[in-house]
Amino acid sequence: MVSLVAPTPTPVFVNQPSDAQRTITEAWLADPANAELKFTVNVGYPLRRLDDNLRVWLISGTQRVEVWNDAVPASGEFTIANTVLRTFPNARVRIQYQWKDLPGNESLASATIDVLTLALAQPPVSTKGPLVPKTDPNYTTALYLDDFAGGITAIVESAFITNAEPGDEIFITIEDATDATNSVNLTSQPWVANTNLTFALTYTDLSKIFNDADKPKMANIWYEIVRTGIPNAESPVQLITLAFDYAGPTNPDLPDLTNRDMVLPVVTGASNTPNDLRPGDRNSPGKFKVTLAIGQPPVTSAELAKCYINGLLVGEFNPFVDVDEFEVTIKADIISRLPIGTVDAYWTIQKADSDKNVMKSRNQPVTVAGAEVPLPLPTIRVRTPALRDYIECYGMISPTSNMVLGLHIPKDPILLPPGKTITARFAAYRDQAGTDLISGTEDSKDYVIKAANEPDVAPVASSAIFKLAQPFVGAIAYGKYWYTTDINGQQSSKPIIKRVDNITSNFNYCDMTPVPTAP
Helix, strand or coil: CCCCCCCCCCCEECCCCCCCCCEECHHHHHCHHHCEEEEECCCCCCCCCCCCEEEEEEEECCEEEEEEEEECCCCCEEEEEHHHHHHCCCCEEEEEEEEECCCCCECCCCCCEEEEEECCCCCCEECCCCECHHHCCCCCCCEEHHHHHCCCEEEECHHHEECCCCCCEEEEEEEECCEEEEEEECCCEECCCCCCEEEECCHHHHHHHHCCCCCCEEEEEEEEEECCCCCCEECCCEEEEEECCCCCCCCCCCCCCECCCCCCCEEECCCCCCCEECHHHCCCCEEEEEECCCCCCCECCCEEEEEEECCEEEEEECCCCCECEEEEEECHHHHHCCCCEEEEEEEEEEECCCCCCCEECCCEEEEECCCCCCCCCCECCCCCCCCCCEECHHHECCCCCCCCEEEECCCECCCECCCCEEEEEEEEECCCCCCCECCCCCEEEEEECCCCCCCCEEEECCHHHHHHHCCCCCCCEEEEEEEEEECCCEEECCCEEEEECCECCCCEECCCCECCCCC
Protein backbone atom coordinates (compact mmCIF):
# COMPACT_ATOMS: atom_id res chain seq x y z
CA MET A 1 0.00 0.00 0.00
CA VAL A 2 1.35 3.41 -1.07
CA SER A 3 0.89 6.34 1.31
CA LEU A 4 0.38 9.72 -0.40
CA VAL A 5 2.14 12.69 1.10
CA ALA A 6 1.84 16.47 0.64
CA PRO A 7 4.89 17.98 -1.03
CA THR A 8 7.14 20.35 0.86
CA PRO A 9 8.59 22.93 1.24
CA THR A 10 6.76 26.00 -0.03
CA PRO A 11 8.07 27.24 -3.41
CA VAL A 12 10.64 30.01 -3.08
CA PHE A 13 9.56 33.43 -4.43
CA VAL A 14 12.79 34.40 -6.13
CA ASN A 15 12.11 38.06 -7.10
CA GLN A 16 9.89 38.84 -4.15
CA PRO A 17 9.46 42.41 -2.83
CA SER A 18 11.87 43.35 -0.11
CA ASP A 19 9.39 44.06 2.68
CA ALA A 20 8.38 41.47 5.22
CA GLN A 21 4.86 41.18 3.83
CA ARG A 22 6.17 40.80 0.26
CA THR A 23 3.82 43.61 -0.82
CA ILE A 24 3.26 43.91 -4.55
CA THR A 25 2.41 47.44 -5.66
CA GLU A 26 1.91 49.15 -9.00
CA ALA A 27 5.49 50.37 -8.84
CA TRP A 28 6.75 46.81 -8.35
CA LEU A 29 4.70 45.58 -11.29
CA ALA A 30 5.91 48.42 -13.50
CA ASP A 31 9.55 47.29 -13.13
CA PRO A 32 10.44 45.32 -16.28
CA ALA A 33 12.39 42.87 -14.10
CA ASN A 34 9.10 41.86 -12.52
CA ALA A 35 7.16 41.08 -15.68
CA GLU A 36 6.97 37.56 -14.28
CA LEU A 37 6.85 36.20 -10.74
CA LYS A 38 9.77 33.75 -10.50
CA PHE A 39 9.65 30.70 -8.25
CA THR A 40 11.71 27.57 -7.58
CA VAL A 41 10.18 24.39 -6.26
CA ASN A 42 11.84 21.45 -4.52
CA VAL A 43 12.64 18.71 -7.06
CA GLY A 44 14.68 16.54 -4.75
CA TYR A 45 11.96 14.11 -3.88
CA PRO A 46 12.37 10.31 -4.46
CA LEU A 47 11.75 8.86 -7.92
CA ARG A 48 11.64 12.33 -9.50
CA ARG A 49 11.40 12.34 -13.32
CA LEU A 50 11.81 15.31 -15.67
CA ASP A 51 8.37 14.64 -17.11
CA ASP A 52 6.66 14.92 -13.75
CA ASN A 53 3.92 17.57 -14.00
CA LEU A 54 3.61 20.45 -11.57
CA ARG A 55 0.31 22.23 -10.88
CA VAL A 56 0.35 25.52 -8.98
CA TRP A 57 -2.55 27.64 -7.68
CA LEU A 58 -2.75 31.12 -6.26
CA ILE A 59 -5.55 31.53 -3.73
CA SER A 60 -7.26 34.55 -2.18
CA GLY A 61 -10.33 33.97 -0.08
CA THR A 62 -12.60 31.66 -2.06
CA GLN A 63 -10.89 32.56 -5.34
CA ARG A 64 -8.52 29.84 -6.62
CA VAL A 65 -6.65 30.35 -9.90
CA GLU A 66 -4.39 27.77 -11.57
CA VAL A 67 -1.20 29.57 -12.62
CA TRP A 68 1.06 26.66 -13.73
CA ASN A 69 0.34 23.19 -15.14
CA ASP A 70 3.46 21.78 -16.78
CA ALA A 71 6.78 20.05 -16.19
CA VAL A 72 9.63 21.98 -14.65
CA PRO A 73 13.34 21.83 -15.46
CA ALA A 74 15.93 20.27 -13.22
CA SER A 75 16.43 23.65 -11.56
CA GLY A 76 12.82 23.60 -10.34
CA GLU A 77 12.13 27.05 -11.83
CA PHE A 78 8.69 28.15 -12.98
CA THR A 79 7.22 31.61 -13.67
CA ILE A 80 3.85 33.31 -13.47
CA ALA A 81 2.88 36.34 -15.60
CA ASN A 82 2.31 39.27 -13.30
CA THR A 83 -0.95 40.13 -15.10
CA VAL A 84 -2.65 37.26 -13.27
CA LEU A 85 -2.41 39.27 -10.07
CA ARG A 86 -5.02 41.72 -11.39
CA THR A 87 -7.64 39.00 -11.10
CA PHE A 88 -7.36 39.12 -7.30
CA PRO A 89 -8.57 41.69 -4.80
CA ASN A 90 -6.06 43.47 -2.66
CA ALA A 91 -5.30 41.05 0.18
CA ARG A 92 -2.96 38.25 1.20
CA VAL A 93 -2.43 35.71 -1.57
CA ARG A 94 -1.50 32.09 -0.81
CA ILE A 95 0.18 29.42 -2.93
CA GLN A 96 -0.47 25.68 -3.23
CA TYR A 97 1.01 23.04 -5.52
CA GLN A 98 0.78 19.34 -6.41
CA TRP A 99 2.82 16.83 -8.41
CA LYS A 100 1.58 14.27 -10.92
CA ASP A 101 3.68 11.63 -12.66
CA LEU A 102 3.33 10.40 -16.23
CA PRO A 103 1.10 7.42 -15.37
CA GLY A 104 -1.24 9.82 -13.60
CA ASN A 105 -0.37 9.28 -10.00
CA GLU A 106 -0.96 12.45 -8.00
CA SER A 107 0.52 13.61 -4.77
CA LEU A 108 -1.52 15.28 -2.15
CA ALA A 109 -1.82 19.06 -2.51
CA SER A 110 0.63 21.03 -0.46
CA ALA A 111 -0.44 23.21 2.39
CA THR A 112 -1.62 26.69 1.38
CA ILE A 113 0.97 29.19 2.48
CA ASP A 114 0.95 33.01 2.32
CA VAL A 115 3.24 34.03 -0.50
CA LEU A 116 2.57 37.75 -1.11
CA THR A 117 0.37 40.71 -0.28
CA LEU A 118 -1.44 42.55 -3.07
CA ALA A 119 -1.73 46.34 -2.85
CA LEU A 120 -2.55 47.16 -6.46
CA ALA A 121 -4.58 49.99 -7.83
CA GLN A 122 -8.08 48.61 -8.32
CA PRO A 123 -10.28 49.80 -11.17
CA PRO A 124 -12.45 52.66 -9.87
CA VAL A 125 -16.13 52.00 -9.34
CA SER A 126 -19.03 54.44 -9.10
CA THR A 127 -22.43 53.46 -7.77
CA LYS A 128 -24.33 56.72 -8.28
CA GLY A 129 -24.63 59.28 -11.06
CA PRO A 130 -23.89 62.98 -10.56
CA LEU A 131 -26.18 64.87 -8.24
CA VAL A 132 -27.95 67.90 -9.77
CA PRO A 133 -29.35 69.75 -6.74
CA LYS A 134 -31.85 71.86 -8.69
CA THR A 135 -33.55 68.71 -9.95
CA ASP A 136 -34.31 67.44 -6.44
CA PRO A 137 -35.97 65.37 -5.28
CA ASN A 138 -34.48 62.47 -7.21
CA TYR A 139 -34.08 64.31 -10.52
CA THR A 140 -37.85 64.91 -10.78
CA THR A 141 -37.71 68.73 -11.02
CA ALA A 142 -36.95 70.13 -14.47
CA LEU A 143 -34.22 72.67 -15.11
CA TYR A 144 -35.58 76.05 -16.25
CA LEU A 145 -34.02 79.23 -17.63
CA ASP A 146 -34.76 80.80 -14.24
CA ASP A 147 -32.24 78.45 -12.63
CA PHE A 148 -29.24 79.92 -14.43
CA ALA A 149 -29.50 83.13 -12.37
CA GLY A 150 -28.20 81.27 -9.33
CA GLY A 151 -26.07 78.83 -11.28
CA ILE A 152 -26.76 75.18 -12.05
CA THR A 153 -24.27 72.59 -10.84
CA ALA A 154 -23.70 68.86 -10.94
CA ILE A 155 -21.88 67.23 -8.04
CA VAL A 156 -19.78 64.07 -8.15
CA GLU A 157 -20.06 62.66 -4.63
CA SER A 158 -16.92 60.99 -3.32
CA ALA A 159 -18.92 58.70 -1.02
CA PHE A 160 -20.14 56.73 -4.04
CA ILE A 161 -16.71 56.16 -5.60
CA THR A 162 -14.36 53.35 -4.60
CA ASN A 163 -10.82 52.52 -5.70
CA ALA A 164 -10.12 56.00 -7.08
CA GLU A 165 -6.51 57.15 -6.84
CA PRO A 166 -4.54 60.36 -7.19
CA GLY A 167 -4.04 61.02 -10.88
CA ASP A 168 -7.53 59.85 -11.83
CA GLU A 169 -9.57 62.42 -13.78
CA ILE A 170 -13.35 62.79 -13.73
CA PHE A 171 -15.54 64.39 -16.40
CA ILE A 172 -19.30 64.70 -16.81
CA THR A 173 -21.24 63.96 -19.99
CA ILE A 174 -24.69 65.32 -20.85
CA GLU A 175 -26.46 63.69 -23.79
CA ASP A 176 -29.77 64.08 -25.58
CA ALA A 177 -31.73 61.06 -24.39
CA THR A 178 -33.07 60.48 -27.91
CA ASP A 179 -29.95 61.37 -29.91
CA ALA A 180 -26.59 60.04 -28.74
CA THR A 181 -24.81 62.17 -31.35
CA ASN A 182 -25.85 65.30 -29.44
CA SER A 183 -23.69 65.34 -26.32
CA VAL A 184 -21.35 67.57 -24.35
CA ASN A 185 -18.36 66.60 -22.21
CA LEU A 186 -17.50 68.98 -19.40
CA THR A 187 -13.88 69.80 -18.63
CA SER A 188 -12.38 67.12 -16.40
CA GLN A 189 -11.28 67.64 -12.82
CA PRO A 190 -8.73 65.63 -10.82
CA TRP A 191 -10.14 63.22 -8.25
CA VAL A 192 -9.42 64.34 -4.68
CA ALA A 193 -9.89 61.99 -1.75
CA ASN A 194 -12.95 62.64 0.42
CA THR A 195 -13.89 65.66 -1.68
CA ASN A 196 -17.02 66.23 -3.73
CA LEU A 197 -16.35 67.70 -7.16
CA THR A 198 -18.66 70.47 -8.41
CA PHE A 199 -19.17 71.05 -12.14
CA ALA A 200 -20.94 74.10 -13.57
CA LEU A 201 -23.76 73.25 -15.99
CA THR A 202 -23.70 76.35 -18.17
CA TYR A 203 -26.37 77.56 -20.55
CA THR A 204 -23.85 77.29 -23.39
CA ASP A 205 -23.49 73.57 -22.76
CA LEU A 206 -27.08 72.69 -21.92
CA SER A 207 -28.53 74.75 -24.78
CA LYS A 208 -26.61 72.55 -27.22
CA ILE A 209 -28.51 69.57 -25.87
CA PHE A 210 -31.85 71.41 -25.80
CA ASN A 211 -31.24 72.62 -29.37
CA ASP A 212 -34.14 75.14 -29.48
CA ALA A 213 -36.77 72.49 -28.83
CA ASP A 214 -40.33 73.78 -28.41
CA LYS A 215 -41.07 71.56 -25.41
CA PRO A 216 -39.11 70.05 -22.50
CA LYS A 217 -36.45 67.51 -23.43
CA MET A 218 -34.97 64.57 -21.52
CA ALA A 219 -31.20 64.35 -21.17
CA ASN A 220 -28.84 61.70 -19.82
CA ILE A 221 -26.13 62.73 -17.38
CA TRP A 222 -23.29 60.61 -16.04
CA TYR A 223 -19.61 60.85 -15.24
CA GLU A 224 -16.56 58.84 -16.14
CA ILE A 225 -13.39 58.20 -14.17
CA VAL A 226 -10.32 58.20 -16.39
CA ARG A 227 -7.17 56.27 -15.54
CA THR A 228 -4.41 55.66 -18.06
CA GLY A 229 -4.19 52.09 -19.23
CA ILE A 230 -7.66 50.89 -18.30
CA PRO A 231 -11.16 51.54 -19.68
CA ASN A 232 -13.04 54.51 -18.22
CA ALA A 233 -15.24 53.68 -15.27
CA GLU A 234 -18.76 55.00 -15.86
CA SER A 235 -21.24 56.03 -13.21
CA PRO A 236 -24.89 55.04 -13.50
CA VAL A 237 -26.82 57.26 -15.93
CA GLN A 238 -29.41 59.67 -14.56
CA LEU A 239 -32.24 61.34 -16.48
CA ILE A 240 -32.82 65.08 -16.13
CA THR A 241 -35.37 67.34 -17.84
CA LEU A 242 -34.34 70.47 -19.72
CA ALA A 243 -37.29 72.87 -19.94
CA PHE A 244 -35.90 75.90 -21.77
CA ASP A 245 -38.93 76.56 -24.01
CA TYR A 246 -40.59 79.97 -23.59
CA ALA A 247 -43.26 82.28 -24.99
CA GLY A 248 -42.90 85.44 -27.06
CA PRO A 249 -40.38 86.50 -29.70
CA THR A 250 -36.93 84.93 -29.91
CA ASN A 251 -34.76 86.13 -27.05
CA PRO A 252 -31.23 86.89 -28.32
CA ASP A 253 -29.79 87.10 -24.80
CA LEU A 254 -30.76 83.78 -23.19
CA PRO A 255 -30.64 82.77 -20.40
CA ASP A 256 -31.36 86.41 -19.48
CA LEU A 257 -35.12 86.58 -19.06
CA THR A 258 -35.28 90.23 -20.15
CA ASN A 259 -35.98 90.06 -23.87
CA ARG A 260 -34.84 93.24 -25.61
CA ASP A 261 -36.81 92.23 -28.71
CA MET A 262 -40.13 92.51 -26.87
CA VAL A 263 -41.79 95.82 -27.77
CA LEU A 264 -42.18 98.49 -25.12
CA PRO A 265 -45.66 99.17 -23.74
CA VAL A 266 -47.51 102.47 -24.05
CA VAL A 267 -49.20 103.80 -20.92
CA THR A 268 -51.82 106.53 -21.18
CA GLY A 269 -54.12 108.29 -18.76
CA ALA A 270 -57.30 110.25 -19.35
CA SER A 271 -55.25 112.89 -21.20
CA ASN A 272 -54.22 110.19 -23.70
CA THR A 273 -50.61 111.40 -23.55
CA PRO A 274 -48.22 108.48 -24.24
CA ASN A 275 -46.21 107.47 -21.17
CA ASP A 276 -47.05 110.72 -19.39
CA LEU A 277 -49.60 110.67 -16.59
CA ARG A 278 -50.61 114.26 -16.04
CA PRO A 279 -52.31 115.81 -13.01
CA GLY A 280 -55.73 115.39 -14.53
CA ASP A 281 -55.00 111.69 -15.05
CA ARG A 282 -54.36 110.89 -11.39
CA ASN A 283 -57.96 110.11 -10.46
CA SER A 284 -59.06 108.40 -13.67
CA PRO A 285 -58.49 104.95 -15.19
CA GLY A 286 -55.73 104.56 -17.74
CA LYS A 287 -54.65 102.10 -20.41
CA PHE A 288 -51.67 99.79 -20.84
CA LYS A 289 -51.25 98.85 -24.50
CA VAL A 290 -48.87 96.50 -26.29
CA THR A 291 -48.63 96.40 -30.09
CA LEU A 292 -46.33 93.67 -31.38
CA ALA A 293 -43.77 94.44 -34.05
CA ILE A 294 -44.33 93.19 -37.59
CA GLY A 295 -43.11 89.62 -37.93
CA GLN A 296 -43.24 88.80 -34.24
CA PRO A 297 -45.32 85.80 -33.15
CA PRO A 298 -48.81 86.65 -31.88
CA VAL A 299 -49.96 86.17 -28.32
CA THR A 300 -51.85 82.87 -28.36
CA SER A 301 -54.47 81.28 -26.16
CA ALA A 302 -51.71 79.10 -24.69
CA GLU A 303 -49.87 82.18 -23.44
CA LEU A 304 -50.44 84.69 -20.67
CA ALA A 305 -49.31 88.31 -20.72
CA LYS A 306 -49.02 90.38 -17.55
CA CYS A 307 -48.69 94.16 -17.29
CA TYR A 308 -46.78 96.03 -14.59
CA ILE A 309 -46.31 99.65 -13.52
CA ASN A 310 -43.88 100.52 -10.75
CA GLY A 311 -43.64 96.81 -9.97
CA LEU A 312 -47.42 96.49 -9.50
CA LEU A 313 -49.43 94.01 -11.54
CA VAL A 314 -52.10 96.12 -13.24
CA GLY A 315 -53.67 93.54 -15.53
CA GLU A 316 -53.42 90.19 -17.30
CA PHE A 317 -54.31 89.16 -20.84
CA ASN A 318 -55.03 85.67 -22.18
CA PRO A 319 -56.73 85.74 -25.60
CA PHE A 320 -59.19 83.26 -27.05
CA VAL A 321 -57.58 83.67 -30.48
CA ASP A 322 -54.17 84.85 -31.67
CA VAL A 323 -53.69 88.62 -31.42
CA ASP A 324 -50.89 91.02 -32.30
CA GLU A 325 -51.95 93.77 -29.90
CA PHE A 326 -53.78 93.97 -26.61
CA GLU A 327 -54.81 96.51 -24.01
CA VAL A 328 -55.65 96.31 -20.32
CA THR A 329 -57.27 98.92 -18.10
CA ILE A 330 -55.27 100.48 -15.29
CA LYS A 331 -57.55 101.13 -12.35
CA ALA A 332 -57.83 104.72 -11.15
CA ASP A 333 -56.76 103.80 -7.62
CA ILE A 334 -53.49 102.38 -8.96
CA ILE A 335 -52.76 105.55 -10.93
CA SER A 336 -53.62 107.70 -7.91
CA ARG A 337 -51.08 105.83 -5.75
CA LEU A 338 -48.14 106.11 -8.14
CA PRO A 339 -45.24 108.20 -6.81
CA ILE A 340 -44.48 111.54 -8.41
CA GLY A 341 -41.58 111.42 -10.84
CA THR A 342 -40.77 108.55 -13.18
CA VAL A 343 -41.86 104.93 -12.84
CA ASP A 344 -41.17 101.91 -15.00
CA ALA A 345 -43.76 100.05 -17.04
CA TYR A 346 -43.09 96.63 -18.53
CA TRP A 347 -44.91 93.50 -19.56
CA THR A 348 -44.19 89.81 -19.38
CA ILE A 349 -45.25 86.79 -21.38
CA GLN A 350 -45.26 83.16 -20.33
CA LYS A 351 -46.79 79.83 -21.18
CA ALA A 352 -50.19 79.84 -19.52
CA ASP A 353 -49.59 76.59 -17.65
CA SER A 354 -46.24 77.54 -16.11
CA ASP A 355 -44.74 80.31 -14.01
CA LYS A 356 -41.25 79.46 -15.26
CA ASN A 357 -39.25 81.01 -18.13
CA VAL A 358 -41.29 84.23 -17.90
CA MET A 359 -39.96 86.69 -20.49
CA LYS A 360 -39.88 90.38 -19.53
CA SER A 361 -39.73 93.44 -21.75
CA ARG A 362 -37.30 96.26 -21.09
CA ASN A 363 -38.57 99.08 -18.88
CA GLN A 364 -40.58 101.92 -20.39
CA PRO A 365 -40.17 105.10 -18.30
CA VAL A 366 -43.51 106.74 -17.51
CA THR A 367 -43.66 110.31 -16.19
CA VAL A 368 -46.05 110.72 -13.28
CA ALA A 369 -47.24 114.19 -12.27
CA GLY A 370 -48.61 115.15 -8.89
CA ALA A 371 -52.29 115.43 -8.09
CA GLU A 372 -54.23 118.07 -9.97
CA VAL A 373 -53.90 121.58 -8.53
CA PRO A 374 -56.80 124.05 -9.09
CA LEU A 375 -54.97 126.85 -10.86
CA PRO A 376 -56.73 130.24 -11.04
CA LEU A 377 -58.49 130.70 -14.36
CA PRO A 378 -57.02 133.09 -16.92
CA THR A 379 -59.21 135.83 -18.33
CA ILE A 380 -59.17 137.99 -21.43
CA ARG A 381 -60.55 141.46 -22.01
CA VAL A 382 -64.11 141.35 -23.33
CA ARG A 383 -65.88 144.64 -24.07
CA THR A 384 -69.49 143.53 -23.47
CA PRO A 385 -69.53 140.00 -21.99
CA ALA A 386 -73.29 139.93 -21.68
CA LEU A 387 -73.74 140.53 -25.40
CA ARG A 388 -70.65 139.18 -27.09
CA ASP A 389 -68.46 136.94 -24.92
CA TYR A 390 -66.02 136.53 -27.79
CA ILE A 391 -62.32 136.65 -28.47
CA GLU A 392 -62.18 139.97 -30.27
CA CYS A 393 -59.71 142.69 -31.09
CA TYR A 394 -60.42 144.23 -27.68
CA GLY A 395 -58.81 141.18 -26.09
CA MET A 396 -55.52 141.72 -27.88
CA ILE A 397 -52.61 143.27 -26.00
CA SER A 398 -52.47 146.01 -28.63
CA PRO A 399 -55.90 145.90 -30.27
CA THR A 400 -55.04 147.67 -33.51
CA SER A 401 -51.35 147.10 -34.11
CA ASN A 402 -51.00 143.35 -33.75
CA MET A 403 -53.04 140.29 -32.99
CA VAL A 404 -51.45 138.83 -29.84
CA LEU A 405 -53.98 137.62 -27.30
CA GLY A 406 -53.35 138.68 -23.70
CA LEU A 407 -54.14 136.12 -20.96
CA HIS A 408 -54.69 137.93 -17.68
CA ILE A 409 -53.32 135.69 -14.92
CA PRO A 410 -54.79 136.20 -11.43
CA LYS A 411 -52.32 136.71 -8.63
CA ASP A 412 -51.80 133.71 -6.34
CA PRO A 413 -48.75 133.95 -4.06
CA ILE A 414 -48.95 130.24 -3.19
CA LEU A 415 -49.43 128.61 -6.59
CA LEU A 416 -48.05 131.38 -8.80
CA PRO A 417 -45.42 133.28 -6.82
CA PRO A 418 -43.28 135.95 -8.52
CA GLY A 419 -40.66 134.34 -10.74
CA LYS A 420 -42.81 131.29 -11.48
CA THR A 421 -42.77 130.29 -15.15
CA ILE A 422 -46.04 129.45 -16.84
CA THR A 423 -46.79 128.58 -20.46
CA ALA A 424 -49.69 130.37 -22.14
CA ARG A 425 -51.45 128.17 -24.71
CA PHE A 426 -53.94 128.71 -27.53
CA ALA A 427 -55.61 126.68 -30.29
CA ALA A 428 -58.48 127.37 -32.72
CA TYR A 429 -61.25 124.94 -33.67
CA ARG A 430 -64.09 124.80 -36.12
CA ASP A 431 -66.53 123.60 -33.45
CA GLN A 432 -67.50 124.90 -30.02
CA ALA A 433 -66.67 121.55 -28.39
CA GLY A 434 -63.03 121.99 -29.34
CA THR A 435 -62.64 118.71 -31.21
CA ASP A 436 -62.07 119.88 -34.81
CA LEU A 437 -58.67 121.56 -34.64
CA ILE A 438 -57.76 124.10 -37.32
CA SER A 439 -54.32 123.07 -38.49
CA GLY A 440 -51.50 125.49 -37.71
CA THR A 441 -53.32 127.37 -34.95
CA GLU A 442 -51.71 125.77 -31.89
CA ASP A 443 -49.34 128.08 -30.03
CA SER A 444 -47.55 128.32 -26.69
CA LYS A 445 -45.32 130.95 -25.08
CA ASP A 446 -43.51 130.96 -21.75
CA TYR A 447 -44.19 133.78 -19.33
CA VAL A 448 -42.64 134.64 -15.94
CA ILE A 449 -44.97 135.85 -13.17
CA LYS A 450 -44.18 139.42 -12.12
CA ALA A 451 -44.05 141.07 -8.73
CA ALA A 452 -47.20 141.29 -6.63
CA ASN A 453 -47.83 144.92 -7.58
CA GLU A 454 -47.53 144.32 -11.33
CA PRO A 455 -50.33 142.83 -13.44
CA ASP A 456 -49.61 139.63 -15.35
CA VAL A 457 -50.67 139.54 -18.99
CA ALA A 458 -49.24 136.52 -20.82
CA PRO A 459 -49.04 136.87 -24.63
CA VAL A 460 -50.02 133.99 -26.91
CA ALA A 461 -51.02 133.42 -30.56
CA SER A 462 -50.36 135.81 -33.47
CA SER A 463 -51.93 137.52 -36.45
CA ALA A 464 -50.99 134.54 -38.63
CA ILE A 465 -52.85 132.18 -36.30
CA PHE A 466 -55.98 134.30 -36.08
CA LYS A 467 -56.02 134.75 -39.87
CA LEU A 468 -55.84 130.95 -40.24
CA ALA A 469 -58.78 130.70 -37.85
CA GLN A 470 -60.82 133.22 -39.90
CA PRO A 471 -59.37 133.13 -43.41
CA PHE A 472 -62.30 134.98 -44.99
CA VAL A 473 -65.36 137.06 -44.18
CA GLY A 474 -68.01 134.98 -42.43
CA ALA A 475 -65.63 132.20 -41.27
CA ILE A 476 -66.64 130.82 -37.89
CA ALA A 477 -63.99 129.70 -35.41
CA TYR A 478 -63.59 129.06 -31.70
CA GLY A 479 -60.49 129.72 -29.64
CA LYS A 480 -59.32 127.71 -26.62
CA TYR A 481 -56.94 129.33 -24.19
CA TRP A 482 -55.31 128.08 -20.97
CA TYR A 483 -51.93 127.93 -19.30
CA THR A 484 -49.74 125.25 -17.75
CA THR A 485 -47.01 125.24 -15.12
CA ASP A 486 -44.95 122.75 -13.15
CA ILE A 487 -46.23 121.98 -9.66
CA ASN A 488 -45.22 118.38 -8.93
CA GLY A 489 -45.60 117.72 -12.61
CA GLN A 490 -47.30 119.68 -15.32
CA GLN A 491 -50.48 121.33 -14.07
CA SER A 492 -53.06 122.92 -16.31
CA SER A 493 -55.72 125.53 -15.81
CA LYS A 494 -59.16 124.61 -17.06
CA PRO A 495 -59.33 125.39 -20.81
CA ILE A 496 -61.77 128.13 -21.81
CA ILE A 497 -63.40 128.14 -25.25
CA LYS A 498 -64.92 131.27 -26.79
CA ARG A 499 -65.98 132.20 -30.26
CA VAL A 500 -63.40 134.12 -32.28
CA ASP A 501 -64.41 137.29 -34.11
CA ASN A 502 -61.44 139.41 -35.09
CA ILE A 503 -63.07 140.93 -38.21
CA THR A 504 -64.27 144.49 -37.88
CA SER A 505 -67.41 145.95 -39.39
CA ASN A 506 -65.15 147.34 -42.10
CA PHE A 507 -64.07 143.81 -42.99
CA ASN A 508 -60.57 144.33 -41.69
CA TYR A 509 -58.59 142.23 -39.23
CA CYS A 510 -57.52 143.81 -35.93
CA ASP A 511 -54.21 144.83 -37.53
CA MET A 512 -56.21 146.77 -40.14
CA THR A 513 -55.39 144.43 -43.02
CA PRO A 514 -58.38 143.57 -45.23
CA VAL A 515 -60.16 140.24 -44.88
CA PRO A 516 -60.61 138.18 -48.05
CA THR A 517 -64.14 137.56 -49.17
CA ALA A 518 -65.61 134.10 -48.93
CA PRO A 519 -64.43 131.73 -51.67
